[in-house]
Structure formats: C-alpha cells, structure tokens
Amino acid sequence: DADVTQTPRNRITKTGKRIMLECSQTKGHDRMYWYRQDPGLGLRLIYYSFDVKDINKGEISDGYSVSRQAQAKFSLSLESAIPNQTALYFCATSESDRSKEQYFGPGTRLTVT
Amino acid sequence: AQKITQTQPGMFVQEKEAVTLDCTYDTSDPSYGLFWYKQPSSGEMIFLIYQGSYDQQNATEGRYSLNFQKARKSANLVISASQLGDSAMYFCAMSPTWGGNTPLVFGKGTRLSVIA
Numbered sequence: 001d002a003d004v005t006q007t008p009r010n011r012i013t014k015t016g017k018r019i020m021l022e023c024s025q026t027k028g029h030d031r032m033y034w035y036r037q038d039p040g041l042g043l044r045l046i047y048y049s050f051d052v053k054d055i056n057k058g059e060i061s062d063g064y065s066v067s068r069q070a071q072a073k074f075s076l077s078l079e080s081a082i083p084n085q086t087a088l089y090f091c092a093t094s095e096s097d098r099s100k101e102q103y104f105g106p107g108t109r110l111t112v113t
Numbered sequence: 114a115q116k117i118t119q120t121q122p123g124m125f126v127q128e129k130e131a132v133t134l135d136c137t138y139d140t141s142d143p144s145y146g147l148f149w150y151k152q153p154s155s156g157e158m159i160f161l162i163y164q165g166s167y168d169q170q171n172a173t174e175g176r177y178s179l180n181f182q183k184a185r186k187s188a189n190l191v192i193s194a195s196q197l198g199d200s201a202m203y204f205c206a207m208s209p210t211w212g213g214n215t216p217l218v219f220g221k222g223t224r225l226s227v228i229a
Contacts, residue, residue, distance in 0.1 A: 031214055033217075040122075041221060042220055043206075094215075097212075098214060100146075101160045102148075102213040103160075104150075104157065106156070107156050
C-alpha cells in the first residue's frame, strides 16, 4: 500500500461548490504539506502543518482552508470553488528532523467548471 | 525569499547520451537543501536526488548526479546514459534548511524528451 494516499484522485465540480481533498499517511511523519501544480508554474505551497496543533499558510492560501484531524490526516478544503482553482493538488509529508526527502502523494486532479 | 530558476522549458536528448538540466537558485541563507524530482506523464512526483549546502561532495544516485556549484548558485542535474523512461518533467526545488523537513520552493520545471 502507498505510504501517502490522496482522495479523490480525480474530481470535477461546479463553481461555488464546497469540496474537500483528503490526505492520509502511514509513514508516521509529523509534517504535512499541500501544494498546487499549474501548467508552467511548478508546484506552489498552499498550507503546511508541523504537527496537529500547528497550521501555517503558504504562498497561495487564499480561497483554501485546512484541517489536521490527526497526525496521519491533513485535509484541504475549497469553501467555494472557482474555475482558477482547477489544478493538480499534491499532499506531501516529511520527518521533523533532518531528512533528505519529502514524500508525495499521487495527486488529486481537480477541475472546477 | 528563496527562488529557483529553471531556464530550459524543454529539452531533447538522444537515447544513451548524457543530458544536463539547469537549475539556479537564490537565497541568503547559509543552510539550505536542493532537490530534484521527476514527474512522468502519470503525474506522480518521484524524488531523485538531494544536496545539502554544507555537503562537500556532489550527490550521486545511480545514473543521476547533481553538479553543485555553490559560488555560482547552481545545482544542475546530470542524467547519464539516457533511457526512454527518462522522458518526463523535472523539477528543481530548495528548502530553507538542511533537509526536506520544511516547505519546498519549486522551479517551473524542464520537460525532457528522450529520442530513440
């Protein structure tokens, strides 16, 4: 089984709808991240969490909210989806101490019509 | 603020040849980490290689090596003996700490196409 899972993998929704993207990990990592990928722009940070009680905004947090329900779960919500939130969304995890890698989930492809 | 620049939107390489993907970075922090990730057409992000700012030797992982030139602030990825399966998007990224335990800043990526 994958260490970092994301659900759903694909989603089409309409403008104005509320949608939640979920991320779960079995790696036992404290730190979790949400990134967004748009064509030609690379990945950009939306939110990150260093532990259950620590939530921080990233570069592009407007229009998004997050919830860290447990060490293993980090959800991203779009309260009122808009078309320019159409993108590929990645969840990632890392250890708290020095580690050479962030581990990425498979991504959620979201389309807002 | 940290910044990653990848100036090659797309590159072609002949199978079995070596290829260098360019990455320059900007930071005022003395401690940082540099990463390369591969994204095939299936979409997942695959970690390739890491270089810490205090590492004395260039990182190598199989056919991948990172040409780290600190004074020039460059961290180019070298892929030796290219294979058809190397065709993908490649992202350079950096962290403000030695390691991947903080948010990463990504470049815009380079699309590599390997030709038979």
